[in-house]
Amino acid sequence: MQDFVVLTGIIIKSEPIGEYDRRVVLLTKEKGKIAAFAKGSRRPGNRLMAPTNPFSFGQFRLFAGRASYNMSEAEISNYFEDLRADFIGAYYGMYFLEICDYYTRENNDETGMLKLLYQSLRALASNRFDNRLVRCVFEIKAIVLNGEFPGIESSDLLGESTVYAITYILKTPVERLFSFDVKPEVLEELTLFCKKICHRTFDKEFKSLEILENIE
Amino acid sequence: MYEDEWNRFMQTGQISDYLTYRGYGRNCHDFGHIYSGHIEYTARKSEEIQERTNAGFRSSYGDYNKVRTNR
Numbered sequence: 001m002q003d004f005v006v007l008t009g010i011i012i013k014s015e016p017i018g019e020y021d022r023r024v025v026l027l028t029k030e031k032g033k034i035a036a037f038a039k040g041s042r043r044p045g046n047r048l049m050a051p052t053n054p055f056s057f058g059q060f061r062l063f064a065g066r067a068s069y070n071m072s073e074a075e076i077s078n079y080f081e082d083l084r085a086d087f088i089g090a091y092y093g094m095y096f097l098e099i100c101d102y103y104t105r106e107n108n109d110e111t112g113m114l115k116l117l118y119q120s121l122r123a124l125a126s127n128r129f130d131n132r133l134v135r136c137v138f139e140i141k142a143i144v145l146n147g148e149f150p151g152i153e154s155s156d157l158l159g160e161s162t163v164y165a166i167t168y169i170l171k172t173p174v175e176r177l178f179s180f181d182v183k184p185e186v187l188e189e190l191t192l193f194c195k196k197i198c199h200r201t202f203d204k205e206f207k208s209l210e211i212l213e214n215i216e
Numbered sequence: 217m218y219e220d221e222w223n224r225f226m227q228t229g230q231i232s233d234y235l236t237y238r239g240y241g242r243n244c245h246d247f248g249h250i251y252s253g254h255i256e257y258t259a260r261k262s263e264e265i266q267e268r269t270n271a272g273f274r275s276s277y278g279d280y281n282k283v284r285t286n287r
Contacts, residue, residue, distance in 0.1 A: 014223055014226065014227075015227065016223075042220070053222050053223055053226070054222075054223070054226045084222065084237075087231065087234045087258050090225070090234070091229070094226065094229065207229065208229060211229045215231075
C-alpha cells in the first residue's frame with residue numbers, strides 16, 4: 001500500500017511534460033518547496049487540470065514514487081480568480097512566485113514564505129492596496145524572513161515616515177502585514193529603498209520583473 | 217482550453233497569451249470593436265512593448281531541455 005502525504009501549499013511553477021503530464025513545483029507548509037508530477041493533468045476533463053495551474057492554493061495529496069512525488073488529488077481553496085482578471089496584478093503575482101522559487105529550499109521550513117506569498121497575493125487581488133506597495137512589502141519581508149536584511153543606513157537618506165513604514169514591515173507578523181497605506185512620496189522612497197536592497201541581495205535577474213518594468 | 221491558456225501565459229509572460237486566456241484571440245489585432253476598455257488597454261500595452269510571438273521568457277519545456285542533448 002502506498003503512503004500518501006497531504007500537504008497544504010501553492011503551485012509556484014508548472015510545466016508540460018510528455019504528451020499529457022505536467023511537472024509542478026509546490027511551496028508547501030510541511031515540506032518546503034517540492035516538485036511533483038501530475039500524470040494526465042493535460043488531458044481534457046482531467047480532475048488535476050485546474051489544480052496544477054500556478055496560483056492554485058489548497059491541499060494536495062501526493063504519494064512518493066521512487067524518485068519523485070506524484071499528485072493524486074487536490075482540493076483547491078483559492079484559485080485567485082480576481083488576480084487572474086487583472087493582467088498587471090498577474091505579473092506582480094508572477095514576480096512573487098519567481099522570488100519564492102528562488103528563495104525556498106526542499107525540506108526546509110518555509111511556512112513564513114508561504115504565509116507571506118498567500119497574504120501578498122490576497123492583497124494584490126483585493127485592489128485595496130497599491131500594487132507597488134504590496135511589492136515593496138513582499139520584497140522587504142522576504143529578505144527579512146531569509147535573514148538577509150541589511151538594515152537601514154544613514155546614507156539611505158530616508159524620511160521619518162519611510163523609516164517608520166520599514167520598521168513596521170520588519171516587526172509585524174505576516175498575518176497583519178497588509179493593514180496600512182502610505183503617502184505617494186513615502187511610496188517613492190520605499191520603492192527606491194527596495195530597489196537598492198534587492199539589487200544587493202538577489203544575485204539573479206527576475207524575468208517577470210523585467211516584463212513588469214517594461215509594462216509599467 | 218481555459219487552464220491551458222493560463223498555463224501558457226504563466227510560462228511565456230506574453231500579453232498576447234493573456235488575451236487568449238481571456239478569450240480575445242491569439243493576435244492582439246483580432247478583437248474587432250467589441251472589446252472592453254481593459255482589453256483595449258492590455259492590447260495597447262502589448263503593442264507598446266512590441267511583443268513578438270517568440271519573445272517568451274520561459275521555455276515551454278522548462279528546465280528539461282537543458283538536460284537533453286538537443287543539437
